[in-house]
Amino acid sequence: MSPDGRSVDMSTYITHVELANPVITAAGCAGTGRELAPFFDLGRLGAHTTRSITMAPRAGRPTPRMTETPSGLLNAVGLPGPGIEVFLDRELPWLAQRSIRTIVSIGGGSVAEYTALARRLAGAPGVTAVEVNLACPNIEDRGRVFARDGAASAEVVASVRTVIPDDVPVVAKLSPDVTDIVTVAAACAQGGADALSMINNPLGMSIDTDTMRPALAAVSGGLSGPAVRPLAVRCVWQVYNALPLVPIIGVGGVTTGRDALEMILAGACAVAVGTALFHDPLAAVRILKELEELLAARGIHRLADAVGRAHRPPGSGSRHLEESSL
């Protein structure tokens, strides 16, 4: 409730799909959903994002897969999972039965593999949106990661878009390890992405100075946690600035309601929580509550009114869509 006693309308939209609130779990950070069930009802969140689902079962990377860094975590987990058939059989139905809004993340090694995954998902009950994890090596391009290349990313997105029913949004998840994230974002939007999610983990590395060897078995790994938040905020800001009509899911180091608000002010209409769940299984519901309080304290009655607000010139009144650069 705000000082004037009104509650905040926390609902948000990924294109035409309404989410009750903007706080969702980040891909690969909330397991199958079942693991968090003892702590809170996932249905209280805007949505749950699955780990990236692959065609075949994957064992993932050898251990050590993780090392802690200042305010962050380096991981090289390697998309472990049982594959799409087991996911459709055992994991998605569990979420659907509980009416948990589910964003299914998919990961593949070729356009054909992403498309095959999308085909298996098309029509499956309980898919709120499909998130295309583009931070996967393209086996047809000597392992170059799709997300590094706008054209390759757009090709994946376009192919997935044609297979997924129109009423299910396709979200492109971008990586910050690029020269210009706006170029890749624009290519994905052109390719048919209904929304964008950013950021996936930037690559980092850590060396154990006792063993004098890389700390991770995979040598380098993805950095996450508060350490990457300024990078994520910058990416969201730049992409919102260039593409103000494309919904953005802000991801990267969100640990508090304040962090979520920062992401929203930069232009995100939803915020995903990843690494914070490792530290506090209740982080997502706490962040939601804190965010609502912060909005109320600022006299903002609709979450939608805060989205991209930091882009307004100082002292300006409310921005209407007609005034936007498009």
Added chain:
Amino acid sequence: MLTTRRVDAYHALTVVAPGIAERYRPGHFVSVAVGGPGTPMVTRRALAVHDVKPDYGGTVDFVIAVSGPGTAWLADRRARDTLDLVGPLGRAFPLPRDPVNCVLVGGEYGSATLFGLADVLLRRHCRVDFVLGAASADRVFGALRARRMGETATLTTEDGSLGLRGRVADVLPGVIADVRADVIYACGPMGMLRGVTAVGIEFDIPVQVAVEEAMACGIGVCMTCVLPVIGDDGVTRMVRACAEGPVFRGERVRFDDIGTIPFDALGAPGGGSARNVT
């Protein structure tokens, strides 16, 4: 938090945590946030539950070996500080239905988790014998209590400063023969668990091991704590120590392959049906 004290090379903490004490079964662990509010340490630390007592609605004891910044922070806690705990976590030790002869093997602070187990086994009229070992005398945890609770307690140190010189796996065959052991329970470093499992296989008696893998979340969502374990169907899977474990049947754990993805594991690169994307 109630008390903290030094016990040889370790720090013992007693924490009031009725919810954890009530649901605890031997083998469970907890995860603890370290560093206080705004800490740069974003992962939780796993700690075995050493003891639970009914005082103050339920207290839980931990034994801590300082090995880095997180455990150092824990060792610095004082009475009346609060701790952020999640638990009890993991799969507990399976218990025998009949009053059988149990050998409990602990390495370093790994023995901490065995005393709660010994309590339950004794209540079921099992015979309990201890084998505890460490590098040196000050790192053998719980020797006195093992002597009190166990029919026998055999101690080993690598430097010979307490008990027999050597490792627990060296003396275990003798203990098994003397006490006609039916089952072994073990907790300690991976190398020790491998050795103890090998002895169990040699004597054809079941070994239950509680493993220690590096963990970030402790609740099964981060997938960092995996090790290769053979399932009931004979298939090796990379399973989570925090969720499917930490207790496993020793002979099912592929100790020699820890730190790798065995080529025949489900979803291994290039193996089986898996086509790989990374």
